[in-house]
Amino acid sequence: MDWDAVRVRLIPQLLAARVSRVTLTGGEPTMHPGLLPIAASFREAGMSVGVCTNAVVLSDEQITMLAKLEAHLNVSLDGFSADSHGVFRGRPAAFAETVENVKRAAKAGILQGLLCTPNNLAQDEEYAELCRFAKEQGATYVLLNPLGEMGRGAAPGAQKLRRPDDHMRNIARLTLPFAADLDVVHIRFPNDDKPLSGCEAGTIIYVFTKGEVTVCPYLVFAARTRVSQHPDTDFIVGNVWEHDDIAARLDAYRFHERWKVGDNPTCGGCSLNASCGKGCPAAVVAAGERIGAVDTEQCPVVPRQSRMLPVVGAS
Known part of the structure; x- marks a missing residue:
């Protein structure tokens, strides 16, 4: 999106629609040259700002400016090793880069949560390690959401990477103990006996x-x-x-x-x-x-x- 168009056209319409919180996502928003002025424009309009990122190319300038804007980051971390998160993301080195940048964001006080897609490249125990890492870094939540036919799951062969239901149940068991310190959110995990939640369409545009x-x-x-x-x-x-x-x-x-x-x-x-x-x-x-x-x-x-x-x- 063009920065001027966001400022002149988008923000006034969102204000008229009573929007108070904005999340910038992509693609990878930290690669957008207008990320910081766009975030600043939303803050000047009185909206809180979050950024969903893989945190691979997160720069010192972005961390510093987002902290000044009192924005927050939600970082994708899909396993806790180079052989899981790194391979899932297409580049093993991405794991170390993401972990280091999560630590930097946490130190700056802008880390809010970790977004996770359990997958067959990771061992179940990695998701407990991921929650432990989130707790150590002061994150407020970990959201776990399995692969499916929409989003990343739409890619050819993606269903082969989906963790089977028995493993998803085990991941839930391993991560629930962290709920005392984190909001551990299990999205569309196997459900054996609970009534389903409702639809929020229209409240989050x-x-x-x-x-x-x-x-x-x-x-x-x-x-x-x-x-x-x-x-x-x-x-x-x-x-x-x-x-x-x-x-x-x-x-x-x-x-x-x-x-x-x-x-x-x-x-x-x-x-x-x-x-x-x-x-x-x-x-x-x-x-x-x-x-x-x-x-x-x-x-x-x-x-x-x-x-x-x-x-x-x-x-």
């Missing part, structure tokens, strides 16, 4: 670099998979570079009035119905169903043999 504004990026990613029955325009409210009324479009969208999650006989007759949020509609869309169908990969009630491959990947 996403702006693509080409200007499309969506109520949920995962719904757009899902709609762009080959089996989707929904066009991506079902979830895009407008384009910030073309439309002047993005705030009004967001207010008028009302996801849960347009689409009824869990609108199927299985959910309707389920004993968990009243307490269940029906899961992720993006997962339903990516599985080739219309919104309203069962989120079968997470539902603890549907027969296990009918469950589909996981569909929501890490950002």
Whole structure:
């Protein structure tokens, strides 16, 4: 995104839409020449700023300036060795670089959390080491999100790198003890008995670099998979570079009035119905169903043999 366009066009529309917190992501935002002035512009508008980064090329200037801006970093770390994180990222040296830069960010007081995609290149115990490292560096959370058919999971062969369900359960067991010191978030781990969470579409919006504004990026990613029955325009409210009324479009969208999650006989007759949020509609869309169908990969009630491959990947 062009810095001037962000300042002149994007920020006023986000303010009108009552946005108070912004996360800059990519791609790799630390490679964008306008990262610091863009972050400064958001802060001048009164918004808090976070940056999601792989931290490989994070510079001293960026750390210093982000600290002055009272911004924070969320860093991707997908294992705790060069043979896991480094290979997963395509360059073994990336592990040492990321770890060193996480330490530098922590020392500057701008490290917020670690974002992790468990994968078959890592041993289960590495995720406990990763949580221990996060605790030592003063992070507030570790978010673990398995590979799927959206995001990184859309790459050819990515499903071969997905950690099997029994290992995901073991990773949950190994990392839960750190919950006393960290917010350890397990996204779409195997679920055997819990009601599903609800959908937050519309409360966390996403702006693509080409200007499309969506109520949920995962719904757009899902709609762009080959089996989707929904066009991506079902979830895009407008384009910030073309439309002047993005705030009004967001207010008028009302996801849960347009689409009824869990609108199927299985959910309707389920004993968990009243307490269940029906899961992720993006997962339903990516599985080739219309919104309203069962989120079968997470539902603890549907027969296990009918469950589909996981569909929501890490950002």
